[in-house]
Amino acid sequence: MNIISNYPMAKETTFKCGGIAKWFVEVQDLTSFANILKLHTNKLYYILGNGSKTLCNDKGYNGLVISTKKLNNICLENGLVVCECGVNLFALNHFLAENCLKGLEWSQGIPASVGGAVNMNAGSFEYSVGQFVEKVEVFENGECKILNKNQINFGYRFSSLKNFPIFRVWFKFEKGEKSEILDLQNYYFNKKTTSQPMEFGSAGSIFKRKGDIIPAKIIDKLGLKGVKIGGAEISYKHCGFIVNKNNATASDVINLINLIKTTIKNKTGIELEEEIIIME
Numbered sequence: 292m293n294i295i296s297n298y299p300m301a302k303e304t305t306f307k308c309g310g311i312a313k314w315f316v317e318v319q320d321l322t323s324f325a326n327i328l329k330l331h332t333n334k335l336y337y338i339l340g341n342g343s344k345t346l347c348n349d350k351g352y353n354g355l356v357i358s359t360k361k362l363n364n365i366c367l368e369n370g371l372v373v374c375e376c377g378v379n380l381f382a383l384n385h386f387l388a389e390n391c392l393k394g395l396e397w398s399q400g401i402p403a404s405v406g407g408a409v410n411m412n413a414g415s416f417e418y419s420v421g422q423f424v425e426k427v428e429v430f431e432n433g434e435c436k437i438l439n440k441n442q443i444n445f446g447y448r449f450s451s452l453k454n455f456p457i458f459r460v461w462f463k464f465e466k467g468e469k470s471e472i473l474d475l476q477n478y479y480f481n482k483k484t485t486s487q488p489m490e491f492g493s494a495g496s497i498f499k500r501k502g503d504i505i506p507a508k509i510i511d512k513l514g515l516k517g518v519k520i521g522g523a524e525i526s527y528k529h530c531g532f533i534v535n536k537n538n539a540t541a542s543d544v545i546n547l548i549n550l551i552k553t554t555i556k557n558k559t560g561i562e563l564e565e566e567i568i569i570m571e
């Protein structure tokens with residue numbers, strides 16, 4: 292396994308900015324993942340999927356980043372779809388269409404890995420990934436164990452797997468018509484590209500919804516759309532997103548997050564909670 296030192300996290304996150312990780316490694320299989328976790332027991336590490344909800348502080352990350360990008364096997368097993376954690380949702384959607392399996396079309400366009408999507412229970416249009424999970428293989432104290440769906444809690448952008456490195460996930464989908472699946476995938480993809488600023492670096496929605504409170508609506512109502520700090524800007528297209536408009540630093544993004552939180556707290560009393568994860 293090749294452990295690289297001083298690795299720029301801008302290369303590995305969809306925000307395309309941020310500091311340097313002290314060490315970086317791409318695990319290749321179950322054994323190398325297990326070994327690196329054993330070696331790093333009680334040390335600082337961060338498991339990175341596709342980096343689409345992650346921002347690395349400009350000061351850098353003083354630990355090991357374990358990238359799962361190479362863990363991208365996907366297959367059918369007794370009617371279930373088995374994905375290693377690094378499979379991205381575009382590849383999973385392609386596999387599902389090829390195998391005439393429906394249910395996940397709404398996720399077309401979310402730039403997540405399976406591990407990140409299950410860990411955070413990614414979702415949109417009232418669906419979420421957790422609904423389709425049958426079982427998950429995780430590491431606990433360096434050993435593998437299987438958790439069945441009745442042993443896992445999924446909530447809004449939450450799973451009880453937060454502290455478990457995920458290696459593999461078994462999903463259950465219904466049989467469908469390939470052409471209908473492809474049409475729906477395109478429908479949702481187009482919906483996302485017309486409503487979200489896909490053309491710039493970002494990490495999707497910065498804040499979690501709070502019950503019925505939709506952060507983007509309040510940000511818009513308070514006239515914050517288009518507000519900039521350095522190269523970071525509150526998106527005009529979807530003001531729940533901050534975009535990397537012009538060589539933003541992580542500090543630009545973090546300062547803009549704090550500006551939004553303070554303005555909303557002062558003007559409405561609402562305390563927003565970040566959905567984005569800041570590595571520090």
Ligand SMILES: Cc1cc2nc3c(=O)[nH]c(=O)nc-3n(C[C@H](O)[C@H](O)[C@H](O)COP(=O)(O)OP(=O)(O)OC[C@H]3O[C@@H](n4cnc5c(N)ncnc54)[C@H](O)[C@@H]3O)c2cc1C
Pocket residue numbers: 305337338339340341342343344345359376400401402403404405406407408409410411412413414415455456457458487488489493494495496568
């Ligand atoms: C343009 C755009 C649109 C988006 N649209 C949506 C949307 O519609 N809905 C939505 O929910 N999100 C959306 N997102 C956000 C993002 O794609 C999701 O939050 C996704 O779940 C993050 O997955 P990831 O693999 O990129 O995670 P990362 O950013 O790599 O990691 C996120 C968290 O998951 C953990 N993690 C990653 N892999 C594993 C693993 N194998 N085992 C254990 N923990 C792991 C990390 O440690 C971290 O805590 C969007 C992002 C962008 C940039």
